[in-house]
Amino acid sequence: MTVRAACALRLEEWAVRKLGVPTVRVGMRCKLGVPEGKLISVGVAGGLVPALEIGSRVTANRIVDEDGQTIWEGEPLKVPGAIVGTVASVRNVHDTRASRKALYESTGAIAVEMESLVLAGPLFKGCFRVISDTPSIPLILFSIYGGLAALRELTKIRLETELW
Numbered sequence: 001m002t003v004r005a006a007c008a009l010r011l012e013e014w015a016v017r018k019l020g021v022p023t024v025r026v027g028m029r030c031k032l033g034v035p036e037g038k039l040i041s042v043g044v045a046g047g048l049v050p051a052l053e054i055g056s057r058v059t060a061n062r063i064v065d066e067d068g069q070t071i072w073e074g075e076p077l078k079v080p081g082a083i084v085g086t087v088a089s090v091r092n093v094h095d096t097r098a099s100r101k102a103l104y105e106s107t108g109a110i111a112v113e114m115e116s117l118v119l120a121g122p123l124f125k126g127c128f129r130v131i132s133d134t135p136s137i138p139l140i141l142f143s144i145y146g147g148l149a150a151l152r153e154l155t156k157i158r159l160e161t162e163l164w
Helices: 010-017 097-107 139-154
Strands: 004-007 023-025 039-047 057-064 070-073 083-089 111-113 124-133
Touching (some): 004 010, 010 023, 010 139, 039 139, 070 124, 083 124, 124 139
Parallel strands (some): 004 039, 083 111
Antiparallel strands (some): 039 111
8 A cells, every 4th residue: 555645735735746745635734634654744844942953854753732742653654854753733823932931831842733633643654844934033924934944845755656
């Protein structure tokens, strides 16, 4: 069974397809539904710690919800140059420094996204993200600077798919 990359945004899907990886667009918070089969969650994310700059690669070894409850744990996807860590998957946008700091402190997550919370299930294989915004460069500037830089970085990555 082929593993597909679930992407929220049309631009994420475009970037991942350039890598030759089968994709499916699920929409923000998976509003377009969750497809059947093996999935990985791929796209952009917000950084929760100052050490993550725009364009940093993050691969999850654990995904938690806003309360810090583990919703998935496993081997991180093999992504060259990626930082391995906990990713928070949330229901609402966290775009202020205060909310990002609180999320980091309560969950230990280094990045935040909104799809894996819904995607995580028995056939879920992991999460890989590129940082598009940080506590000091908020989401509002995403399309101006961080989003474009993150999507450009996403198109450069060669995912090692043999283990999926």
